[in-house]
Amino acid sequence: MDVDFQKGGGLVPAIIQDEQNGDVLMLGFMNAEALRETQRASEVMFFSRSRNKLWKKGETSGHVLRVREIRLDCDADALLVRVEAVGPGVCHEGYRSCFFRAIEAGGEARLVAERTFSPDKVYGQEKAR
Amino acid sequence: MDVDFQKGGGLVPAIIQDEQNGDVLMLGFMNAEALRETQRASEVMFFSRSRNKLWKKGETSGHVLRVREIRLDCDADALLVRVEAVGPGVCHEGYRSCFFRAIEAGGEARLVAERTFSPDKVYGQEKAR
Numbered sequence: 001m002d003v004d005f006q007k008g009g010g011l012v013p014a015i016i017q018d019e020q021n022g023d024v025l026m027l028g029f030m031n032a033e034a035l036r037e038t039q040r041a042s043e044v045m046f047f048s049r050s051r052n053k054l055w056k057k058g059e060t061s062g063h064v065l066r067v068r069e070i071r072l073d074c075d076a077d078a079l080l081v082r083v084e085a086v087g088p089g090v091c092h093e094g095y096r097s098c099f100f101r102a103i104e105a106g107g108e109a110r111l112v113a114e115r116t117f118s119p120d121k122v123y124g125q126e127k128a129r
Numbered sequence: 130m131d132v133d134f135q136k137g138g139g140l141v142p143a144i145i146q147d148e149q150n151g152d153v154l155m156l157g158f159m160n161a162e163a164l165r166e167t168q169r170a171s172e173v174m175f176f177s178r179s180r181n182k183l184w185k186k187g188e189t190s191g192h193v194l195r196v197r198e199i200r201l202d203c204d205a206d207a208l209l210v211r212v213e214a215v216g217p218g219v220c221h222e223g224y225r226s227c228f229f230r231a232i233e234a235g236g237e238a239r240l241v242a243e244r245t246f247s248p249d250k251v252y253g254q255e256k257a258r
Binding site for chain 2: 007091093
């Protein structure tokens with residue numbers, strides 16, 4: 001079963017889901033190399049669109065994502081990676097999930113989660129992830 | 130809070146999650162118009178990259194996705210849409226979720242779900258969604 005990297009210009013979206021409770025933690029993109037490396041190491045690696053390079057989740061924070069299962073969708077152009085998330089949260093802003101805000105039709109955003117760690121302590125000044 | 134459509138060339142990935150049990154049902158893309166229409170109607174509309182046009186989920190099958198909440202990630206470039214999914218499944222291949230296969234490092238795929246409806250009966254010959 002081949003993953004279709006073509007449609008997204010070499011990248012596929014990879015949804016990261018907590019295997020234990022089903023929470024969606026974040027979304028990143030993978031190219032073929034990131035997926036291979038993720039499968040090899042059983043820890044999630046992404047391709048960063050802004051920095052244009054591979055990026056190991058948790059390389060700064062230690063909050064790595066241990067892969068339990070990788071699912072592929074019907075069109076083979078999106079991945080669902082079910083993980084054990086090491087540490088108090090995956091978000092560089094200090095939340096368990098990057099999806100910590102809800103948006104309303106008017107554009108207002110509202111917090112739907114509480115901070116679980118201090119991003120300054122974990123990431124220092126550089127705010128890498 | 131503005132959604133960043135720029136980074137993805139006018140599109141953002143939208144993860145569809147069953148609000149009741151946390152299952153990830155599918156992933157689609159939205160442009161600004163699809164998001165506005167989704168918010169207006171409280172039913173999910175995508176932008177189809179292959180057909181290059183707006184696409185109402187469930188327009189053929191009646192399996193619409195009723196929006197309960199829309200979350201935005203920290204970078205404002207991905208959406209998590211929590212829904213009530215009407216009908217036996219969202220996938221045009223007859224499954225509850227489009228992520229019905231797991232992939233192994235060797236490339237083999239393995240079914241992790243069972244069919245919940247007959248795609249031929251629901252979609253007829255056209256296999257639209």
